[in-house]
Amino acid sequence: MKNRRLVTHPSQRGFTLIEIMVVLVILGLLIAIVAPNIIGRGDQARVTAAEAQMRQIANALDLYRLDNSHYPSTQQGLEALVSKPSGSPEPRNWNPDGYMKAVPVDPWGTEYQYISPGTEGPYDLYSFGADGVQGGEGDNADISVWQVKE
Secondary structure (H helix, E strand, O other): OOOOOOOOOHHHOOOOHHHHHHHHHHHHHHHHHHHHHHHOHHHHHHHHHHHHHHHHHHHHHHHHHHHHOOOOOOOOOHHHHOOOOOOOOOOOOOOOOOOOOOOOEOOOOOEOEEEOOOOOOOOEEEEOOOOOOOOOOHHHOOEEHHHHHO
16 A cells, blocks of 8 residues: 655645634624724614604695695694594595504604694694603603604
């Protein structure tokens, strides 16, 4: 039998443990620098989404008013934009297709608050923010449609 020797070529050389560790340290540093900037944007994105949804609801409310000469009452609520409301004031020329396919909930999973007549305008439309309760600061602050429209 012939003894065979394994011949290694320089092109078949693998990574050493030290090289792998250096790469892992560099990746760890990059993640430590970039992650806080990305993670902090989630709450800001939710606020922006809530503002966009409020503009959409406000536009639908304006269309409702154009057709019916008034905004839905507090009792009729935002559902009046989806299905024909009952009660007073009765819509005279309600669009059979509705004004929205569905009333969205805010990005935190809470229903938008609607009051008509409002204290800030003909109606008040707002979200309680991240904490889901009235008041708050930062991401927990209430978001009003009248702040968004300004």
